[in-house]
Amino acid sequence: MDLRELRTIIGRLRVEGGDVADIEAKTAADGFPKTVISTLSAFANTPGGGLLIFGVDERSGFTATGVYDVALCKSALATVARQNLIPPITFEVQDFEFEGARVVVAQVHEIPSSAKPCRVRSTGKAYLRAYDGDYELSQIEEQAFLASRDTPRFDQATISGATRDDLDPELLISYIVSSRAGSTSLARLSDDDILFRTGVTAGPDRTPTVAGLLALGVYPQQFMPNAIIQASVTTGKAGTAGIRALDVQRFDGPIPLMLEQALNWVQRNSQTRIRQSAQGHTHDEREYPPEAVRELLSNALVHRDLGPYALTQAITLRLEPGQLILTNPGGLWGVTVDNLGRTGVTSSRNAWLLRICQNVRFGPERRVVEALASGIPTILTSLQAAQMPPPHFHDQAIRFTARLVNSALPEKKGKSKKSRSVNAALLMEALERKAATMNQLMAETGLSERQIQYALKPLRADGLVRVHGGRGSHTVYRLAGSDDET
Numbered sequence: 001m002d003l004r005e006l007r008t009i010i011g012r013l014r015v016e017g018g019d020v021a022d023i024e025a026k027t028a029a030d031g032f033p034k035t036v037i038s039t040l041s042a043f044a045n046t047p048g049g050g051l052l053i054f055g056v057d058e059r060s061g062f063t064a065t066g067v068y069d070v071a072l073c074k075s076a077l078a079t080v081a082r083q084n085l086i087p088p089i090t091f092e093v094q095d096f097e098f099e100g101a102r103v104v105v106a107q108v109h110e111i112p113s114s115a116k117p118c119r120v121r122s123t124g125k126a127y128l129r130a131y132d133g134d135y136e137l138s139q140i141e142e143q144a145f146l147a148s149r150d151t152p153r154f155d156q157a158t159i160s161g162a163t164r165d166d167l168d169p170e171l172l173i174s175y176i177v178s179s180r181a182g183s184t185s186l187a188r189l190s191d192d193d194i195l196f197r198t199g200v201t202a203g204p205d206r207t208p209t210v211a212g213l214l215a216l217g218v219y220p221q222q223f224m225p226n227a228i229i230q231a232s233v234t235t236g237k238a239g240t241a242g243i244r245a246l247d248v249q250r251f252d253g254p255i256p257l258m259l260e261q262a263l264n265w266v267q268r269n270s271q272t273r274i275r276q277s278a279q280g281h282t283h284d285e286r287e288y289p290p291e292a293v294r295e296l297l298s299n300a301l302v303h304r305d306l307g308p309y310a311l312t313q314a315i316t317l318r319l320e321p322g323q324l325i326l327t328n329p330g331g332l333w334g335v336t337v338d339n340l341g342r343t344g345v346t347s348s349r350n351a352w353l354l355r356i357c358q359n360v361r362f363g364p365e366r367r368v369v370e371a372l373a374s375g376i377p378t379i380l381t382s383l384q385a386a387q388m389p390p391p392h393f394h395d396q397a398i399r400f401t402a403r404l405v406n407s408a409l410p411e412k413k414g415k416s417k418k419s420r421s422v423n424a425a426l427l428m429e430a431l432e433r434k435a436a437t438m439n440q441l442m443a444e445t446g447l448s449e450r451q452i453q454y455a456l457k458p459l460r461a462d463g464l465v466r467v468h469g470g471r472g473s474h475t476v477y478r479l480a481g482s483d484d485e486t
Contacts, residue, residue: 001107003098006096009051009053012443015440019058021129021130022048023053024051032068032076038120040052040081041085041117041119041134044108045110045126048336048337049108050108051107052091052105053104054073054106055067055098055102066103077093086119092107114149125137126142143309148397155199155353159207159209159213164201164206165218166208166217166218166219172195175215175360179198179359182359186198199352199355200356209352213254218254226313228252228314230249230316231251232248232317232319233269234246247265255368256362256368259298259362263293263294266288270287270288271287288406289382289386297317298357299402300328301315302350303333304330304349305329306353311329324406331398333348336395387425388425389405423454424459427459431477431479437475437476438475464479464480465479
């Protein structure tokens with residue numbers, strides 16, 4: 001890390017107005033903060049770890065207040081990391097002169113899954129990060145960490161009391177036909193053998209598996225009541241005053257039916273806008289691209305955690321003003337947020353369920369899973385075509401959240417309606433809230449200075465964005481015609 005990166009990070013905290021999931025600021029002007037130990041445990045348990053900044057005061061808007069002593073602060077941090085946590089954790093530490101004060105920055109590393117959860121030695125408690133700070137793991141959440149030490153095989157388990165009659169005849173016929181068409185080896189087998197060899201059934205009695213029931217069951221919730229999608233439309237963002245839930249729905253049945261119901265519900269509860277193409281043709285466009293929503297829902301249904309602790313929880317789908325939020329039990333398995341969707345990177349928590357769903361039809365033409373490792377690229381492509389920013393992914397190890405922000409570039413009267421980049425849409429969204437400097441734009445959008453400068457050129461050329469002040473750090477960017485334009 002260099003000083004410029006630190007400025008961007010603290011700028012992000014100032015924009016957010018508080019700590020975020022992967023960054024924690026601590027005041028340390030009067031001594032080493034006592035609350036550090038829970039944060040170290042939380043970061044060690046969090047995918048990707050986290051960043052600790054000593055000498056910055058959140059209560060005063062993240063102003064630099066400095067640390068009591070740089071060397072002593074580093075030494076105290078090393079002692080806590082080595083002696084007060086089980087297992088000991090590792091970190092990289094630096095110090096900077098920032099806005100007239102000395103600050104210490106520590107990048108805390110995530111510990112291996114085989115060692116999680118990291119606990120505080122004196123209490124035995126383990127912590128995890130949320131957007132509002134550290135929280136103690138519940139017993140169920142600790143079970144999730146312990147189970148993640150080994151390769152998950154919960155989808156391969158048989159369901160006590162289930163029989164072949166609990167599998168849907170129509171779904172079975174379609175599945176068997178599709179399986180035979182896609183494999184010369186399976187084409188030679190009987191129907192029962194296909195179900196057995198592909199993991200729909202298992203054991204000497206050919207009992208339906210968790211994967212088989214979820215994908216092809218008449219009513220899987222008879223055995224797994226919370227293997228559902230719980231959906232709601234809300235009038236405000238979570239955590240705000242006056243929030244009210246509307247059109248609360250529960251989607252159950254086998255995966256293809258839940259997928260169809262949830263997708264139709266999103267389309268019914270989202271808006272449609274008129275879009276004009278570069279050729280001058282107008283067409284209706286959904287608030288959230290159906291392809292992106294379909295892939296997100298499919299991923300949640302197929303990759304959710306199926307352990308006994310996680311099956312107490314449903315997938316949640318929320319439509320809030322300006323955003324769609326989808327959360328499923330269980331974090332990423334075998335991949336990280338950074339390499340999601342990259343070519344050649346594929347991993348699955350539920351290998352049998354994933355394979356089965358490649359031959360399960362969703363509607364007359366589509367499969368639940370079209371092709372391995374194709375979902376994230378499809379999401380990114382459809383969002384870019386709709387001039388929307390990429391999805392926000394947040395992996396908390398025991399749950400995974402995907403968020404779509406409806407910030408497509410608004411049409412401006414009398415201005416060009418030509419297609420613009422996702423980066424331009426991000427800048428317009430940021431500037432609609434308030435005027436900003438380059439550093440503030442970098443912090444709020446996550447874009448580099450080069451990306452912002454490139455995206456600003458056409459916006460300035462069309463008169464949508466104006467520049468105030470001289471060159472350098474005092475330059476301020478504003479939307480043309482905004483209330484704060486001078």
